[in-house]
Amino acid sequence: MITNQWRAIAQDIIYVICGVLFCGFALKGFLIPNHFFDGGVTGIALLIHEIYNFNIAYVIVLANLPLIVMGAFQVNAKFAWKTLGCVILLGICLLYVPYPPITSDKLLVSIFGGVFMGLGVGLSMRGGCALDGIEVLALYTLKRSSFTISEIILGINIVIFLIAAIHLGLPTALYSILTYYTASRTISFVIEGLEEYTAVNIISSKSVVIKDRLVNEMGKGITVYKGERGFLQGSFDVSHPVDIVFTVVTRFEVRRLKSLVRDIDPQAFVYTNTIKEVAGGVLKKRAREH
Template sequence: MDKILSKDSFKDYLFMLLGILCISFALKSLLIPNHFFDGGVTGIALLLYKKYHINIALIFVALNIPFLLLGGKLIGKSFAIKSIISVIVLGLCLLFIPFPEVSHDKLIVSVFGGFFIGLGVGFGMKSGIALDGIEVLAVYTGKKVGFSMSEIILGINILIFLIAGIFFGLEAAFYSMLTYFVASKTIDYVVEGFEEFTGVTIISSKSEEVKAFLVLQMSKGITVYKGERGFMKDSFEVSTETDIVYTVVTRLEVRKLKNAIHEIDEKAFIFSSSIKETAGGILKKKHAH
C-alpha cells in the first residue's frame, strides 16, 4: 500500500476527489430527486434504487466492487485498490453529505446531471481509476465474445434504457438517453482535452519546401518517411523517390496548414486523421507553457 501511495501524485488525488464530489452532486442534487437514469453501473444502481428503494450508496458500491476486483486481474492491483477505495468514499459521500436539490426542470436535470456525471468519471479516469465499473466489464466480456468495448457498453446501455422505458415510461428513458449522451461527451473532453489534435500527412514533389515551412514558420516537429510517388494509370512504370512528411497540429491550425501547403505545391496530396492523445515531443513542450 505504501508503494502505491508513494507513486501517486497530489494531482491524481485531487482528480479523484473532484470526480467523487462531481458524481455525488449529480446523483443527489439532480438525478435521484427527479428519478432520472444514466448508463453504465450508475444507471443500473439508479434503476434498482427506483424499483426496490434500496439505499443508493449501498447499491452503487455493491455493484461496482465485483467489476473493480475483476479490473485488478485485467489491469493491475494498484488500479483495483485505488478504484475500490474511491468507490467506497463516493458511497460515504452519498450517505453523509447533504447535497441540496438544485432543480426539477427536466432538461436542466438531464443535461447538467449528465455533465457532472461525465465530469466525475472523466476526472477519475485521468487519475487512473474507474468510478463506474462498466468499462472493466466491457474489457473482460470483449475478450470472451469478440465484440469491441464500445459495442458491449452500447448494448448494456440500450438494455438499461429499455428497462427504464418499460417500467418508468418512455419520457424517463428519453431524458436518460440525453443524460448519458451528455455524460459520454463530457468524459471525452475531460480525458482527451478540449484542444484536439490532428495528424497530417503530406506527399509533395516539393517536400523540402514543405519541411522548411512546417519547422521554421509553424514551429512544428515533423517525421519524414521515405517513399515513392507516381504510379499513375497512364504511366504506371514511372515513379520518383519522395519524402512523406508527417506532423501534428491543433484542429485550429489545420486550415492554415492546408492553405499554405497548397500555395507551395497545389498538387500536394494531404490527408489528416484525429488524434486522441499526445505525449512528449515539441507539441507537448509548447502545450505545457
C-alpha cells in the same frame, strides 16, 4: 524524483476528490430527484434504487465491487485499490453531503446532470481510477467474444434503458439516453482536453519548402517517409520519388497547417486522422493520466 512523485500523488488525490464531488452533485442534485438514469454501472445502481428503493450510496458501492475485483486481474491491483477507495468515497459523499435538488426541468436535468456526471467520471479517470466499472466489464467480455468494447458497452446500456422504459416510461428513458450521451461527450472532453491531437500526412512535390516551414515557422517536429508518386492510368510505369511528411498538431492548428501547405502547393495531398493519446517527441506536455 521524490518531490515529483508526491506531486503526482497529490494531483491524483485532487482529481479523485473533485470527481467524487461532481458525481455526487450530478446524482443528488439532478438525476435522483427526477428519477433519471445514466449508462453503465451507475445506471444499473440508479435502476435498482428506483425499482427497489434501496439506498443509492450502498447500491453504487456494491454494484461496483465485482468489477473492481475483475479490474485487479484485467488492469492491475493498484488500479483496483484506487477504484475501491474512489467508489467508497462516492458512497460516503452520497450519504453525508447535503446536495440540494437543482431543477425539475427535464431538459436541464438531462444536459447538466450528464455534464456534471461526465466531469466527475472524467476527473476520476485522470486520477487513475474509475467511478464506473463498465469498461472493465467490457474488457473482460472482449476476451470471450467477437464484439468490440464499444459494442459491448452499447449492448449493456441498451438493456439498461429498455428496463428503464418498461418500469418508468419511455420519456424518462429517452431523457436518460440524452443524459448518458452528454456525460460521454464530457468524459471525452475532460480526458482528451482541448488539445486533442491530429496526425497529418502531406504528399507534395514541394516537400522541401513544406518541411522547412513546418519546423521553423510552426515549430513542429516532423518525420519523413520515402515514397513514390505517379502510377497514373495510362502512364502506370511512370513514377517519381517523393518525401511523405508526417507531423502531429492540435486540432486548433489543423486549419493553419492546411493553409500553409495550400500556399506552397495547392496540389498537395493532405490527409488527417485523430490521435487518442500521444507522448514524447516534440509535443507540449499534457496533464498526467493513468
